[in-house]
Amino acid sequence: MKVKVCVGSNCTLLGAMNMLDQIEDLKDIISEDPEDYSDEVLEVEAVKCLGYCKETTEDVAPVVVIDDESILNATSQVVMEKIMNKMRK
Ligand code: FES
Incomplete structure (x- = not known):
């Protein structure tokens, strides 16, 4: 799973680093x-701006993509x- x-x-300001740490712990x-x-x-x-924040004036950050699913x-x-649900046997 990727x-x-x-x-x-934008995403960093809204806690992307924290999320990254938590995912590493989960790993x-x-x-x-x-x-x-x-x-x-x-x-x-960790990837550079995925562009979602530039497409709209609404708040979308932080953005995480799990396989092909983008979570705004x-x-x-x-x-x-x-x-966890995807990884669970
Ligand atoms: S900074 Fe995350 S989508 Fe632009």
């Missing part, structure tokens, strides 16, 4: 519990839940 966290300035939790989670590799990448106004809770 998770991209936008670390452009450790998942790897320590191989019985419950698939052995699929969880790739986490992402919260740690939503992102963690999605990753």
Whole structure:
């Protein structure tokens, strides 16, 4: 599974770095519990502005993309839940 966290300035201002840290922690939790989670590799990448914040005047940051799904106004809770549900066996 590939998770991209936008670390452009708008998303960083709204907590993207914190989210990145939390996803890294989650990665450790998942790897320590191989019985419950698939052995699929969880790739986490920090990417430059994905462009969503430039397309609209509405608030979209922070943005996280999980595989092909873009999550706008992402919260740690939503992102963690999605990753865990996808990785769970
Ligand atoms: S800074 Fe994240 S979408 Fe632009």
